[in-house]
Amino acid sequence: MQSWVGQGVDQIDTPALVIDLDAMERNLARMAAFARACQMRLRPHAKTHKSAELALLQMAQGAVGVCVQKIDEALALAQGGVGNIYITNEVIDPVKLARLAKAVHRGGTRFAMAVDNELGIERLLDALTEARATETSAIDVFVEMDIGHGRCGVESPEQALLLAQLIQQKPTLRFAGLQAYHGAAQHLRSTAERDATMANSAARVQATVNTLQGAGVNVPLITGAGTGSFVREAGSGLWGELQAGSYLFMDADYAANESDPDAPPFEHALFVKSQVMSRSNAHAVCDAGHKSHAIDSGLPKVAHPPGLRYANGGDEHGVLHPHEANAPPPPLGSAVWLIPGHCDPTVNLHDAYVGVRGGLFQGRVERIIAIDARGALT
Template identity: 55%
Template sequence: MKAQPEPLPDHLRALVGQSVDDVDTPALVVDLDAVNRNMQRMVEFAAKHRLRLRPHGKAHKSALFGRLQLQAGAVGLCAQTVAEAEALGAGGINDVLISNEVLSVPKLRRVAALAHQLYTRGGRLSLAVDSGEGIERLAQAMVLTRAVIDVYIEIDIGQGRCGVAPDERAVTLARQLAGRSSLRFAGLQAYHGGAQHLRTVAERHAAIVEAAEKVNAVRRLLEAAGLPADVVTGAGTGTFAHEAASGAWTEIQPGSFMFMDVDYLRNERDPAQPQFEPALFIKSQVISLADDHAVCDAGHKSHAIDSGLPEVQALPGQAPLRFANGGDEHGVLHPEHTADEDGPLSHLPALGEAVWLIPGHCDPTVNLHSHYVVVRGGLAAGRVEAIAPVEARGVW
């Protein structure tokens, strides 16, 4: 099982109740008020469309935020790795779907152990498969426990990543699951990750219309075989309104909506979806100042760059700034206006001034940090509500 996080140092515990100004930099900061607003909007959407909401825990990797999601109305959580599922389970989350294939025998033993742990608490563990070999290996691992694990057959609906072809091969896998005492065919895993960041609403809509045709075709085949897929789970922050409108999905798995990031904010706004606001930030501060730029202490060690660089969140009264690559420990800040002819640029932040960054991609940014600083009352005048460990960080 994944090792428990180390106790928080005294200087972090002492932050609770203090002003956000006292948070040292660079730090991973969550605006709890914004998180709650984002969560409420998603819960209301799911209820309106009669969809089960299973947020993806790979976005926050935190039992605290997982529990918040369950309290708001989620039916359970997703995880993408065994380690994430273990951390969520250890944090009190009793319904976890590993929405990914697991073939490693050592990891499958851990899957069986976690399935047993959740089963004894009245919970359940689920797993995605896309091969007969995956089913056989899972069945062998599950002989170690009396628990039953729910198994979703993953179908490839357009991303070209994991998933069996959406044809009779999915039925073959469902038949292979039938009669297994420890494995229960639960439905289909149908996620189109490639559609999430198609920039226009029309592009995302077209991708999910095509995906829904594949889902419905497999559902008809399974129904004809006497193996109905009662649950179809999938969807993400960029497309969940289209999955909802299709009628093909019964459960949605958005994750990034709770924090948002620059890459999702670049998508064309979809009026069918609630509007979500940034809630995850890197607090940085200016450590060097020149005539035409400032330098902050948040480089690539504090934020992921796979989806591009962060953007600067200007607080009331602050001038807009552009973040440029400064390396591992530095970010270079440029004003978003031109210099006056008679002097240096104005409106650069002062030495020591706080600068708030919206990460380009929230999931891997969270993975770089050991804890969150959770703030209530906003970034400008809020106070630290809690220090929350990122229990599920890592890749195992």
């Protein structure tokens, strides 16, 4: 892939995961400006891009650090020089926690993680003790709330209080605040649905804050929010940190949401470049099948050429149908640019990005960007 650097986009072999660097940098700058204007901390979710280079780029624009979901994602990014990483997920496996505790003890990166049960706290403490961590190498711990998604998180303010108090008793743990993220709200299509859902979530957060403060437990920070809802968290007066991640690339599923007038405009910046490998009178076949893009949020959209619909062709093939009856399919060998339905799992299928400067049609390959945490599932 390095041989493509300096070459035109026509030299990119297919299928390949391509970043339009100009569009991505505009997205990055717009979110950073939004966070500054709202006086919010920005901690983008790096599970979107899984790249130390892109995480450092976000931090250079003002992000306080990044989020991940897995221990090994955190360790891969830390090895790449990322100095502030929050694992926004529960981990109770002692083997995983031992890897994290060793990294905490080594220093160089400030880690945080979420908990929603006593066992997770006790096992984290055991791992830190085994790694000989001290108060100077303590880890930040957030108590995760279920604010409506029905996934992880404590269900009541009283449970949150119990865990916060337990954390405060441990010298190598620091109670850092509340994790309050509603994943399902990100993909509610209308702004009215998202408004109503996040208003209910804010009420749950406020009740929990009231309970903790009433018991003398200070809540230093409430963190959460995603690309579909961050405007609401920013305007709530409760959340102090935004975790949006997909804004960097904007996949097809997020683009299907009704636009929020208060949100910055984000552009598609992540594409799968493919090419036509077979053609009939009614359809064409490109060389990007499901091994090149995730389909959990639907099939890719065709960004170019216009007038085409992507259909399931299996692992290695995509079938391209013209929207208009009797319209000719694209010619053999022609480039097809696809917008993935869901960026995060699509990224996890590739070893590297091809960073293009100057647009998808006349641009040139500027650099290859490693996907450091590809396959970091544990």
